[in-house]
Amino acid sequence: MVGGEKPPATRGAEGWLYLLMLAPAVMALVAVVLVPLGYLVYTSLLEWKLTNPTGQAFVGAANYITMIRDPDFWHAMRVTAVFIVGSVALQIGLGLVLVESLATLRWGATLVRTSLLLPMVIPPLVVGLIWRILYDPTAGLANYLLGFVGLSHPWLADHRTALGAVIMTDVWEWTPFVLLILLASYAAIPEAVHEAAAVDGATRWERFRFITLPMIRPMLVTVAVLRMIDVIREFAKIFVTTGGGPGTTTETVNMYTYRQGFVYGDIGYAATLGVFMFLAILTLTIGLVRLERRLAEAA
Amino acid sequence: MRLRGLAVAAVVGLLGIYFLLPLYHLVTMSLKTDVQTFASPPVWIFRPVWDHYRRLLQGKFPNFLVNSLLVSGGSVLVTMVLGTPAAFTLARARFRGRRALLLCILGTRMLPPISLALPVFVAYLRLGLLDSRLGLVLVFLTFNLPLVIWLLKGFFDEVPDSLLDAARIDGCSILGAFARVAVPYTSPGILACTILAWIYAWNEFTFTLILARRDAITATVALASFFDLEKVAWGSIAAGSTLTMLPVVMFSLLGRRFLIRGLTGGALKE
Numbered sequence: 001m002v003g004g005e006k007p008p009a010t011r012g013a014e015g016w017l018y019l020l021m022l023a024p025a026v027m028a029l030v031a032v033v034l035v036p037l038g039y040l041v042y043t044s045l046l047e048w049k050l051t052n053p054t055g056q057a058f059v060g061a062a063n064y065i066t067m068i069r070d071p072d073f074w075h076a077m078r079v080t081a082v083f084i085v086g087s088v089a090l091q092i093g094l095g096l097v098l099v100e101s102l103a104t105l106r107w108g109a110t111l112v113r114t115s116l117l118l119p120m121v122i123p124p125l126v127v128g129l130i131w132r133i134l135y136d137p138t139a140g141l142a143n144y145l146l147g148f149v150g151l152s153h154p155w156l157a158d159h160r161t162a163l164g165a166v167i168m169t170d171v172w173e174w175t176p177f178v179l180l181i182l183l184a185s186y187a188a189i190p191e192a193v194h195e196a197a198a199v200d201g202a203t204r205w206e207r208f209r210f211i212t213l214p215m216i217r218p219m220l221v222t223v224a225v226l227r228m229i230d231v232i233r234e235f236a237k238i239f240v241t242t243g244g245g246p247g248t249t250t251e252t253v254n255m256y257t258y259r260q261g262f263v264y265g266d267i268g269y270a271a272t273l274g275v276f277m278f279l280a281i282l283t284l285t286i287g288l289v290r291l292e293r294r295l296a297e298a299a
Numbered sequence: 300m301r302l303r304g305l306a307v308a309a310v311v312g313l314l315g316i317y318f319l320l321p322l323y324h325l326v327t328m329s330l331k332t333d334v335q336t337f338a339s340p341p342v343w344i345f346r347p348v349w350d351h352y353r354r355l356l357q358g359k360f361p362n363f364l365v366n367s368l369l370v371s372g373g374s375v376l377v378t379m380v381l382g383t384p385a386a387f388t389l390a391r392a393r394f395r396g397r398r399a400l401l402l403c404i405l406g407t408r409m410l411p412p413i414s415l416a417l418p419v420f421v422a423y424l425r426l427g428l429l430d431s432r433l434g435l436v437l438v439f440l441t442f443n444l445p446l447v448i449w450l451l452k453g454f455f456d457e458v459p460d461s462l463l464d465a466a467r468i469d470g471c472s473i474l475g476a477f478a479r480v481a482v483p484y485t486s487p488g489i490l491a492c493t494i495l496a497w498i499y500a501w502n503e504f505t506f507t508l509i510l511a512r513r514d515a516i517t518a519t520v521a522l523a524s525f526f527d528l529e530k531v532a533w534g535s536i537a538a539g540s541t542l543t544m545l546p547v548v549m550f551s552l553l554g555r556r557f558l559i560r561g562l563t564g565g566a567l568k569e
Contacts, residue, residue, distance in 0.1 A: 010392040017473045018392040025385035025444060026400075032441050033407050036418035043418060101310045112311060114555055115318050121551045121558065122322075122544040123502035125519045129540050130321045132526075133328065139336055139533055141324050176318065180559055233411045236504040240523050257413050262509060267421065274414035285409045289402055 037278065043271035050265030063272035073273070075248060076256040079163065083252055084231045086167045087174075088224050094171070095178035095223075099216075100208070102179065103186045113183075116176035124173065128240035131169040132156065135241075156242050159249045166250050169237050174230070178223055185219040186212065218295045225288045229281055253277060329537035336533055351534035352542075360539060363521040367543075370432050370507075370517055371500035374439035378447050378496050381440075383489065386451035387477050391463070401452070408445040412505040415441055420509055430512040438506050443496040450495070450561060454488035455481060491557035494550050501547060518543045 010018055044063055048056040067073050102112060119127065134142040135155045143152045155165035189212065197207050235254055238244060244251035244259065251259070257277065261270025328336055330347035389401055419438055420429070428434035458481050466476040482489065507520045516524075522543060525536045551558055 010394055014473050015392070015394075018388045018394075021384035021474070021477070022388040022392075025381040025448060028381055028440055029404065029407060029444060032419075032437060033410070033415065036415050036422065037410075039418040039422070040414060043421070098310060098314065101307045102314075105307060105311065108311065112314070113559065114552065115315060117551055117555060117558060118322060118548060119318055121498055121502075121547055123504070123519050123547065125502075125504045125523060126325075126540045126544050129522060129536060130325050133533065133537070134321055134324065136533075139328075141320070141341060144339060144341055172318070172321065229409050233413075235412065236519070236523075239504075239508070240526070254411060254413055257417075258509075261413075261417050262420075267417065271417055274411070274417050277411045278414040281409050281411055282406065285406050289405075 040271050040274050040278070043267060044275045046268045046271075048266075048268040050267060056268075059268070063269050066269060067272050067276065072248065072256065073253070076251050076253045079248075079250060080232065080252040080254075082163060083167060083170075083234070084228050086164070087170045087231050088227045090167070090171045091175045091178045091227060092220060092224060094175050095182045096213075098179060099182040099186050100212070103183055113180070116179060118176075119173045120177050124236040125240055127169060127173045128237035131165075131172070131237075132241050135165060157246060159246050162242055162246060163250050166238055166241055169241060170231065170234065173237070174227060178227070181219060181223050182216060185216045189215050221291060222288065222295075225284055225291070229284050229288075232277065232281060232284075325537055326541050329534065329541045331534070333534060351538035355535050355538050355542070360518070360521060360542075363516055363518045364542065366432060366515055367501055367517040367519070370435045370439070370515070371497055371503075373432070373436040374443060374500045375493055375497045377436060378440060378443040379489070379493055382444050382447035383451060383482070384477065386448045387455050387481055389448065390452045390455035390458075391473075401449075404445045404448055408442060408449070410441070412442075416506055416509045419506075423510060429510060430515045432515050434510055435503075435507060435515060435517075438510060439500050439503060442503075443499055446499070447492050447496050450492050451485070451488065454485040454492075458484050488557075491554050491561060494554045495558060495561045498547050498550065 045058060045060055046056045047059045047062065102109075105112060134140050137143055137152070137154045142155070146152055153161065155161045193211055194207065197211055202210070232252075233254060234252065235258070238250055238252065238255055239258075242250045244255040248256075253273065254277065257270050257273040260266045260273060327345075329351050330349070331342065331345055332348055332350070335342045335345055389397065415438070423429045423431075423434050428437075462480055462484065463476050466480045467473075471479060502519065503517070504519045504523070507515075507517050508523070511517070511520060518539070522536065522539050525532060525539065
């Protein structure tokens with residue numbers, strides 16, 4: 001909605017037709033999203049283990065108290081935090097370093113953009129498989145290439161390197177996303193601004209620091225929040241590279257929820273973790289929407 | 300200046316290697332013999348052998364590919380039928396709470412699959428929908444319907460008012476204006492949304508892992524189970540991965556221009 005007076009509200013027969021077109025989709029979303037979410041919250045108040053034949057019992061907030069006191073949960077929180085910080089920082093860092101070179105590219109720009117598209121469209125599970133193969137000490141290319149500099153190593157099996165190795169799979173898959181968005185916002189900076197700065201004798205670093213960075217900063221924050229949400233939901237790549245291991249060194253909250261619910265069959269506790277994840281992502285999403293609105297008003 | 304050009308070329312070259320070499324490695328691995336795969340230093344030049352594909356296609360993998368095809372196709376069909384008119388309404392009708400509804404729909408897209416998979420698993424257990432393709436089609440609506448409504452609303456916003464008004468003056472109802480004017484006008488966008496939604500459905504893993512057991516398993520989940528075997532069949536994994544990503548890569552190259560907009564669209568303003 002850009003300026004102008006507000007159009008009148010839709011009424012009458014037209015209104016009914018519009019409702020007819022909108023209602024099926026909304027009802028479908030209520031059925032597959034809202035109802036399950038309500039049931040999730042209800043389940044989180046139950047003691048309910050699939051291994052326990054006596055069934056379910058209402059226990060109130062007991063599962064939430066268990067969660068706050070559960071050291072495995074806090075461990076998973078730390079893993080998730082490291083994953084978020086490592087992954088988002090590397091992707092944005094790489095994006096910032098590369099955006100100017102790519103933006104000034106004269107030939108081959110189409111080819112570059114097309115190859116950037118590939119890692120983010122292929123199935124995340126295949127991304128995980130590709131890196132599991134690359135990291136493999138016997139069949140892996142990564143180890144062969146790193147062997148030249150004396151860095152051949154069982155990256156996924158060593159508890160000191162596993163989390164970093166999994167983060168690198170995310171960096172490979174999603175740096176292109178960050179880059180494509182940065183390229184779009186870089187292209188939106190008027191040419192004249194750069195030229196004026198060059199005339200004033202600004203160095204490349206000064207131009208980056210005082211022109212490019214401030215102008216793409218709003219987009220950077222948006223991208224960071226979007227990537228955070230995705231990292232919290234990350235499942236396929238962790239599942240297929242390490243399965244959360246070795247031990248629990250790469251077990252994020254998402255993986256921990258899966259283990260509680262579908263490996264241990266503790267439906268009640270898994271639902272509690274699911275509610276926690278839902279609230280965390282809801283908070284981030286609301287923050288993102290607020291941020292975008294503020295930026296739109298500032299612009 | 301020439302130095303600058305060289306630096307750019309070097310950066311682009313390294314990027315190309317970083318993003319494309321892993322894909323190249325996977326595809327060539329599916330065409331090598333096991334001996335060549337484990338050779339050190341790696342074999343760069345070889346005559347392709349198709350044994351891994353032959354073995355894969357003689358096994359149960361084709362069933363899983365068919366499941367992927369049916370589930371993704373069915374889910375995209377339902378998504379587009381429900382989502383297209385809803386997006387038109389959200390772009391054109393003026394009513395209180397419209398913006399709030401739009402934000403709720405967008406928010407749905409962000410939900411963690413595991414939070415939904417758990418209650419859906421319990422419900423399917425009772426409804427007998429576990430391990431069924433229909434169950435997967437329904438649950439895939441949770442991520443594709445919001446995406447399609449959000450993106451298509453953007454396309455319907457761009458239909459000129461004058462076109463729709465003209466249709467109304469000619470006696471079309473709002474339904475007629477939607478079907479005869481708005482849909483044809485936005486058909487490139489609708490096609491592109493269909494491709495994007497299909498890619499997300501084809502690539503899906505978490506819901507399928509949890510809700511399918513045996514009969515309804517799709518290609519992605521089947522691939523993950525290849526590691527459960529006693530001896531890891533690297534060649535089959537490489538061949539299966541290549542087959543699974545091939546259609547996605549082809550559609551992406553076809554719809555490249557739009558996909559960049561669609562995939563980054565959430566961040567680049569509605």
